[in-house]
Amino acid sequence: MTTKDKVVLAYSGGLDTSVCVKWLQTEMNLDVIAICGNVGQDEQDLEAIKKKALSLGAIDSEAVDLRDEYANHYLTKTIAANGLYENTYPLLSALSRPLLAQKMVDVAHKFGAKYIAHGCTGKGNDQVRFENSIKALDPSIDILAPVRSWNLLTREDEMAYAMANGVPVAATVESPYSIDDNLWGRAIECGVLEDLNNEPPSDVWTLTVDPEDAPDEAEYVELGFEAGTPVSLNGQNLSLLELIIELNKIAGKHGYGRLDMVENRLVGVKSRECYEVPAGSAIILAHKALETVTLDRETMHAKLDLEHLWSQCVYYGQWYSPLKNALDAFMADTQKFVTGTVRIKFYKGNCTVVGRQSPYSLYDFDLATYGEGDTFDRSYSEGFMYINGLQNTTWARIQGPSAHQN
Structure with missing residues (x-):
């Protein structure tokens, strides 16, 4: 019997990647190893996703909780750089893709897989982030993008293919939006949002309440930082993962962290995006405030320019690149004395800095x-x-x- 080549597939358990499992088996004659990485998505039931992949014929399936690694080795870097693409939105999907790519490369080495596959379309940014990361980590691995190359042009085509090939299709009505979420927040597009004049419907938002319905009383929160990293919330020491989860609840309760913007994608298309980043937006706001008292003028001014370059670099899928490594080294050096506490105030969709103090303050x-x-x-x-x-x-x-x- 001829041994089949193996492919590692980034697998979420949804329609697209479930169809990918069958398509890679039937159209490409490959053995599929499915990998699902939990970076804080709402819907993740790792065991159920693993079992679904195996039921579809994957020869192996790995489901890995990556939340702590994501927080400690990826979110810390975006906090240090105040990572805002086009100086507006806290980078989100672009932060998780390099970690997922690294895990796929690791699994490919473990199984001796010739290919890595993803379920990204040819129109978005994520194809760039996955593929640039994979190529940087191991350029010998070939990359497959079924959604870019198959003839299943509509969701109805995919569902028909799924039914014909024994892929379970959920009976529930699909969300009209395309959503990507992780520990840092949610990205929402498509549907009625494609008309720039439409106000985002209320069902777009899940992490934040409508500011009009938020509490009538303001809430004060104290964030503690050590060398640029958040380490405490209201005096209680927490891991970064725990702190983000807790702060998401507090900020979301007050309707803070919503963003509606038109951004410039790498592929040359302008795209209307809604983002929901309660904790991330508050942390970056507080971190910037602490830097104003702990960084000297020239370093702070230079850092503002390099923050824009860092964010663009990451958005463009260059996490594993010489430029990004050099920028990380600069950012890390600036954080040595960014230690102290920042008091922020949440009220009706707003977050304002109302106090800051540091043992290394340059404010005399x-x-x-x-x-x-x-x-x-x-x-x-x-x-x-x-x-x-x-x-x-x-x-x-x-x-x-x-x-x-x-």
Whole structure:
């Protein structure tokens, strides 16, 4: 008997990847190893997903809880970089794909698989993130993208193929939206959201209440940081995983963390996206506030530029790249003294910073105050202003408008 080649498939248990299992078996004549990584998705029942893959004929199936690894080795990096794509939305799906790709490569090595497959479409960003990561980790592995290459062009085509090949199809009505979620939050697109003039319906949001229905009383929360990483919530030390889960509840209760935007995808398409990132948005807000008192001016200004570059790099699927590694090294060095506490206030869909303190604060009250105890020596200001304005004065005298007046 001829031994079949093996393929490792990123498997979620949904219609697309379940059809992928059968398609890879029947159309490509491959033995399928299904892997599901839990990075904090709402619906994950790891054992049930594993059993479903095996029932579809996968020769093996692995379901792995990756939440702690995701929090400690991926979310810490986006917090350090205040990871906001286009300076607006906290990076979300782009953070989990490199970890899932790493696990697929590990499983491919374990089973001696020639291929890795994913269920991404040819129109989105995730194909880039998966494939760039896989190629960076092991360029010898061939990548298959069934959804990009098969002739199942509609959901109805997929369902017909599933029924013809014994793939269980859920009887429930499908959500009209395309949703990706993990510990850091949710990304929602498609359906009525494709009309830019439609307000997002209430059923889009699941992590946050409508701000109009949020409590009428504000809630104050204190976040503690050590070297840039959140370590405590209201004085209680927690793992980052535990802290995010708890803060998601608090922020969500007050309707904070919703975002509706049009973003520029890597493939050249503008896309209307809704994001729900309660804890992540609050953590980045607090982290930025702490950096304002612990980073010197020049480092902070340089970091703002590099944060944009870091976020673009990750969004473009370059997690495993020389540039990303170099940027991570810079970000890590800036976090050495980002230690302290930040007090934030949640109220009716808003989150504001109302206090911050750090043992390494560069804020000097005696220099900053205009009241009694002011130690700023104003006698130096006249000379400072002369030197600071000398370049403009010289330009104005020789080249400026006044120099050429008749």
